[in-house]
Amino acid sequence: MPTNRRPTRALLVEDNPGDAFLVQEQLSRLGASFDVKSTDHLSAAIEAATSTPPDVVLLDLNLPDSTGTETIRRMIQRVPNVPVLVLTGQDDEDLAVKAMQEGAQDYLVKSDFDRRHLARAIKYAIERQSLLLALHQSRDQQLHLKDQLLSHVSHELRSPLSCIHQFVTILLDGLSGPLNAEQKECLETVLKSAKQLRRMIEDLLETARVEAGKLTLEMRCVAIEDLVGQAMNMLRASATAKGVSLQASQPTPFLVYADPHRVLQILLNLTENAIKFTPRGGRIHIETDSCDEDAHFVVVKVSDTGCGISEQARSLVFERLYQEEGATGSGRKGLGLGLSICKDLIWRMGGKIWVESTLGQGSTFSFTLPVFSLAKLISPAIVENGALRQVNHLLIVKLAPIPTTSAIEAWDKTRRACLELLQRCILPDKDVLLPSMGQVRVGEFFFILAAADAAGTEVLVKRIREQVTRCSEVSANAVLDVTSHLLEFSDDGKGCSLDRQLSGAAAMIGNLIHQTIKKGDSQDGQAQDFDC
Amino acid sequence: MDKHKILIVDDDNDLRRALHIRLRSFGYETVFAIDGVSAIAMALKEMPDLILLDLGLPAGDGFVVLERLRKNTKLSCIPVIVLTAREARGNKEKAVAGGCFAFLQKPVDNDDLLATIQKALSGSGALIG
Numbered sequence: 030m031p032t033n034r035r036p037t038r039a040l041l042v043e044d045n046p047g048d049a050f051l052v053q054e055q056l057s058r059l060g061a062s063f064d065v066k067s068t069d070h071l072s073a074a075i076e077a078a079t080s081t082p083p084d085v086v087l088l089d090l091n092l093p094d095s096t097g098t099e100t101i102r103r104m105i106q107r108v109p110n111v112p113v114l115v116l117t118g119q120d121d122e123d124l125a126v127k128a129m130q131e132g133a134q135d136y137l138v139k140s141d142f143d144r145r146h147l148a149r150a151i152k153y154a155i156e157r158q159s160l161l162l163a164l165h166q167s168r169d170q171q172l173h174l175k176d177q178l179l180s181h182v183s184h185e186l187r188s189p190l191s192c193i194h195q196f197v198t199i200l201l202d203g204l205s206g207p208l209n210a211e212q213k214e215c216l217e218t219v220l221k222s223a224k225q226l227r228r229m230i231e232d233l234l235e236t237a238r239v240e241a242g243k244l245t246l247e248m249r250c251v252a253i254e255d256l257v258g259q260a261m262n263m264l265r266a267s268a269t270a271k272g273v274s275l276q277a278s279q280p281t282p283f284l285v286y287a288d289p290h291r292v293l294q295i296l297l298n299l300t301e302n303a304i305k306f307t308p309r310g311g312r313i314h315i316e317t318d319s320c321d322e323d324a325h326f327v328v329v330k331v332s333d334t335g336c337g338i339s340e341q342a343r344s345l346v347f348e349r350l351y352q353e354e355g356a357t358g359s360g361r362k363g364l365g366l367g368l369s370i371c372k373d374l375i376w377r378m379g380g381k382i383w384v385e386s387t388l389g390q391g392s393t394f395s396f397t398l399p400v401f402s403l404a405k406l407i408s409p410a411i412v413e414n415g416a417l418r419q420v421n422h423l424l425i426v427k428l429a430p431i432p433t434t435s436a437i438e439a440w441d442k443t444r445r446a447c448l449e450l451l452q453r454c455i456l457p458d459k460d461v462l463l464p465s466m467g468q469v470r471v472g473e474f475f476f477i478l479a480a481a482d483a484a485g486t487e488v489l490v491k492r493i494r495e496q497v498t499r500c501s502e503v504s505a506n507a508v509l510d511v512t513s514h515l516l517e518f519s520d521d522g523k524g525c526s527l528d529r530q531l532s533g534a535a536a537m538i539g540n541l542i543h544q545t546i547k548k549g550d551s552q553d554g555q556a557q558d559f560d561c
Numbered sequence: 562m563d564k565h566k567i568l569i570v571d572d573d574n575d576l577r578r579a580l581h582i583r584l585r586s587f588g589y590e591t592v593f594a595i596d597g598v599s600a601i602a603m604a605l606k607e608m609p610d611l612i613l614l615d616l617g618l619p620a621g622d623g624f625v626v627l628e629r630l631r632k633n634t635k636l637s638c639i640p641v642i643v644l645t646a647r648e649a650r651g652n653k654e655k656a657v658a659g660g661c662f663a664f665l666q667k668p669v670d671n672d673d674l675l676a677t678i679q680k681a682l683s684g685s686g687a688l689i690g
Contacts, residue, residue, distance in 0.1 A: 180648055184617070187646035187667050188573060194668035195579035202671075204586045227668060234648065442654055 036064040037151065040083040042104075043116065044069040044092050048139055052087060052116065055144040062148075071095040071103060072458060078108040085151050086113045090128070098124070101131040103458060112158035114150060134158055172240055179237040183230045190230075194223050232366040236349070239373050246288040246377055250401040250466040253283045253292070253327060257315050260296035264304065272309035275300070279317035283327045285398040286406075286464065287378045292398065295371045299331040299394045302367065306392070307335035319400075326380065326397040337388040346384060347372040371396070403463075404528075404535035410461045410480040417518045417530050422479045422486040423538060425545055426451065426493070427510040428503075429472040444473055446502040447509070451475055454492045466539075467546040472507070474549060476542050479513075486513050514541065564590040565682055568609035570600040570626065571644075572618055576667075580613065587675055597621020601629055604636050611681055614661070616645040616652060627659040640681040644669060 039056065043049040049067050056063040066083070068074045071092050078086060086108070090100045104113055112134040117124070125136040134154035137147065197220045199205060201213065208216070238244045257277050268275040285292075296315070303313045311334040320326035338346060345351045349369040375382045379399045386392035411418050428447050430440055451462055459480040465473070479486050490511050497509050518534050525533075567589045571577050574595075581591045592607045594600040596619045604612060612630065616623030623643065630636045640662040645652065653664040662681045665673065 184646045184648070188576070191646060191667035191669070192573065192575045192579060195576060195583060198671055199579060199582050199586075202586070204582055223668065238650075442657070 036062050037085065037155070038081075038083040039063055039065045039085050039087055039151065040074060040078055041065055041067040041087045042069070042071065042074040042092065043067065043087070043089040045089070048089070048116075048118075051139070052147070055147055058144055059148055069093070071100055072456075075104065075107045075458060078104075078111060082108060082111050084111070085155055086111055087116050087151075088113050088133075090115060090117050090119075090124075098127045098131045101128055101133050105132045107458070110158070110162055112154040114154050175240070176237045179233055183234050186230055187227070190223060190226055193219070194227075197223065232370065235370050236366050239370060244374075244377075246291060246374075248286055248288055248378070249464045250284055251287055251289045251292070253285050253317050253329065253398070254279055256289060256293050256296060257317060257329070259293055260300055261315070263297060264300050267301075268304050268313065271304055271307070273304055273307050274312045275304075275315075276312070277315040277317075283317060283319070284401040285327050286401040287380075287398045288374075291374045291378065295374055295396065296329070296331070298367045298371050299396075302394075303331055303333035303335065303392075307333045311335060311391075320397055323397075325400050325402065325405075327400055328395055328397050330393050330395045332391060332393040334391040337390055338384060338386040338392050339388055343384055343386060347382065402535075403539050404531045406463060407461055407478050407535055407538060408531055410459060410478045411518070411534055412527065412531070413480075415527065417527070417534060418480060419518060420482050421516045421518075422481055422483070423514045423516055423541060424477040424479055424486070424490065424493075425512045425514065426475040426477065427472065427512075427549065428475065429508045429510070431506055431508060440506070443502055443506040446500060447473075447507065448475065450496050450500050450503060451477065451493065454489065454496055455479070460489070463542070466542055469546060469549050472549075474542075474546055476545075478538065483515070516541075564588065565610040566590045566592060566607060567678070568592050568594060568600070568604055568607060568612045570594045570603075570612060570618065570623075571615040572596060573615075583671060583674070584678075587678070589678070595619075597623070597626045600626050601633070601636075604630065604639065605633075608635075609639060611678060612639055612641045614641050614643050616643060616647050616656070624655060624659055627656065627661060631660045642677055642681060644674075 041049060041052055043052065046069075049069070053065050053067065056065050066077065068077060069092070071094050074086070074088075077083075086104060088100060088104060090097055092100060095103060101113060101115065113132065115125075115128045115133045115136045116139055117136070118139050120138045120141065128136050134157055135150050137150055142150070197216050200208065201216050201220065235244075254277075257279070261275060261277055265275060300313065300315065307313060313334075314330075314332045316330045316332070318328055318330075320328045342351075347368050349366060351368075372382050375396050375398075380397040382394065382396040384392055384394050411421050426447075428444065430443070448462075455462055455477055461478045463476040463478060466476075467474075477489075479489055481489060490513060493509075493511055497503050503509065516534075516538065518530070518537075567584055569577055569580050569584070569591055570593075571580070572595050577593055577595070581593075584591050592603060592609060594603040598620045600612075600614070600618070600621070614623050614626060618626065621629075623645065627641060627643070630639065630641060641660070642663045642665060643652075643656045643661045644665045644667060646667040649664065649666055656664050663677045665677060
C-alpha cells in the first residue's frame with residue numbers, strides 16, 4: 030500500500046468482540062494504511078456509512094439486527110457505491126456465491142486469512158467497485174444521450190405532424206368548403222395515419238424512458254375492475270367501429286398493489302391489439318380472476334377470436350421491435366414496442382405476462398399483479414427476531430390544500446413533494462410508508478407505520494414538521510396535520526403462527542386506516558374496502 | 562365586445578395559419594406573435610382574452626414569456642394555454658408552476674382544444690389536464 034496516500038477507511042461490522050478485535054489487530058499491523066471504525070449492529074453501520082461513506086465495508090452476516098445474505102442486501106441498498114467484503118465464520122461455498130450475487134465484492138472466512146491476504150482483498154474489492162461504478166456511469170451517460178436524442182427527435186417529428194393533423198381536420202370539418210364522399214374518405218385515412226404516427230412517437234419515448242430508468246411507478250391499492258371499466262369505455266367506440274364485441278367479467282372484486290396508470294396503459298395496449306387482430310364479428314373478453322398457481326396474485330386475461338399467433342411467434346411477441354405480420358385492416362405494422370413496454374411494466378410491478386394462442390382461433394394474453402396485502406407491507410416494520418414487536422405507532426399525516434385557484438396538476442405536485450418528504454423522514458430500514466388506500470374528496474391521507482416507541486415516534490413527528498417548514502412546495506400549498514396512534518399487539522396471539530399474528534395486526538391497522546379515511550371524507554366518500 | 566380575442570404565439574407559420582382557421586371556426590378572433598419579444602408587445606397592444614403559447618420560440622423561450630406575462634401587472638390575469646410539441650414530462654410541471662392554465666401537447670385534439678379554451682375563458686380557475 031502506498032504510504033503517501035490517506036489511509037483506507039474501513040467500516041467493520043462485527044458483533045463478536047473477539048472477531049472484531051482480531052480483524053482490527055490484523056489491519057493495525059499493516060501500519061497507518063488503515064483507519065478502522067467498528068460497530069456491532071447493521072442499523073448503526075448503515076447510519077455511519079450514509080453520513081460518512083467508508084472506502085470499504087467489512088461485513089459479518091449474522092448480526093443482532095440482521096442475518097444471512099439479507100444483511101448484504103440491506104447494506105448495499107442504502108450505500109450502493111461502497112464495496113462490501115463479507116467476513117464470516119462459515120466456510121460455505123453456496124453462501125459465498127449467494128453473497129456475490131447480492132453484490133458483495135468478496136467473501137472471506139475469518140479463520141482462514143492472514144493480514145496480507147485481507148489487505149489485498151480489500152484493495153481489489155475497492156478497485157473492482159470503482160471499475161463497476163465507472164461502467165455504470167458510462168452506461169447511464171449513454172442512456173441519457175439516447176434519451177435526449179429521442180426526446181429531441183420526437184419533438185421535431187411532432188411539429189410537422191401537428192400541422193398535418195390541423196389541416197386535415199380543417200378540411201374534414203368542411204371549414205374550407207364541402208367535400209364529396211371520396212375526398213372525405215381519403216382525408217380520414219390521412220388522419221388515421223397521422224394518429225398512428227403520433228402513437229409511435231409516444232411508444233418510442235416510453236421505451237427510452239424505460240431504458241434510462243426514468244420510468245417511475247406509483248404503487249397503490251387499486252380495484253382492478255375500475256381499470257378494466259375505464260379501458261372498456263375508452264375502446265368501446267373503436268371495437269364497435271370494427272364490428273367486434275367487447276366484454277368483461279370477474280367473479281369477485283379484487284384489490285391489487287400496482288400503479289393504476291400503468292395498468293390502464295397495459296390493458297389499453299392488449300385490448301387495442303386484440304381489436305386490431307380480430308376480424309369483424311369476433312369477440313374480445315377481459316376476464317379477471319385469482320391466480321390458480323399463487324393465491325397472492327390476480328390474473329387478468331384478454332382473449333380474442335382473432336387470427337392467433339404461431340408457436341414460433343409466441344416466443345417473440347414480447348421482444349422489442351418484434352412485429353406481427355398480417356394484421357387485419359390496413360396491414361400496417363407498429364413500431365413493435367408496445368408489448369415489450371407492457372412486459373417491462375408488469376415485471377416492475379412484480380407480475381408476469383404470457384400468451385396462449387391457437388392459429389386461426391384466437392389468442393389470450395394474460396398478466397398477473399400482486400394482490401394487495403397489508404400484512405406483507407407491514408411485516409418489515411413490525412416483525413422483529415421472528416415475532417411481532419409489541420409496541421408500534423401508526424402516524425396519520427393529513428395533507429389538506431390551502432384553497433387557491435391552483436390547477437389539479439399543481440396539487441398533484443404538492444402531493445408528490447409531500448410523499449417524497451415523508452420518504453426522506455422515515456427510517457427506510459424500519460418504518461413503512463403505506464401506499465394510498467382510498468381517496469378523500471379534499472386533500473390526502475398518508476399513513477406511516479413506525480417501528481418505534483413513544484419517544485421514537487415523537488422524534489419522527491418532529492422531523493416531519495421540520496422538513497415541511499423547509500419544503501416550500503408543501504408548506505405554501507397545503508396544511509399538514511400529523512397525529513400518532515399507539516398500536517399494541519396483544520400477547521393473546523402468541524400461540525398462533527407468525528403469519529396469523531401478522532394478518533391480525535394488518536386487520537387492526539387496516540381498520541384504523543379505513544376509519545380514518547371514512548371519517549375524513551364523511552361527505553360522500555369513496556374510501557375503498559380492503560382485505561388484509 | 563362579442564368575440565373573445567386569442568393571441569397565438571407560435572413560430573411555425575403553417576401551424577399559426579391552421580390554428581387561425583380552427584379558432585375562427587369556433588368563433589374566436591385571433592392575433593399573432595412569432596417570437597418571445599413580439600409576444601409581450603402584442604399582448605400589451607391587443608390585450609387578448611387568452612394566450613395560446615408555444616414553448617420553443619426564438620427570442621425568448623416560452624417559459625420566459627410565461628414568466629414575463631405573469632410579472633406584468635397588465636397581463637398577469639390573462640389565462641395562458643401552453644401548446645407545445647415538447648414532451649409533457651418535466652415541461653408540464655414547469656409550465657404549471659410558471660402559472661399556465663393548461664398544458665396541451667401537439668398534435669392536439671380539436672375537442673380538447675375547444676374545451677380547454679372555453680374553460681379558460683369562463684374563468685373557472687381549475688384546470689383539466
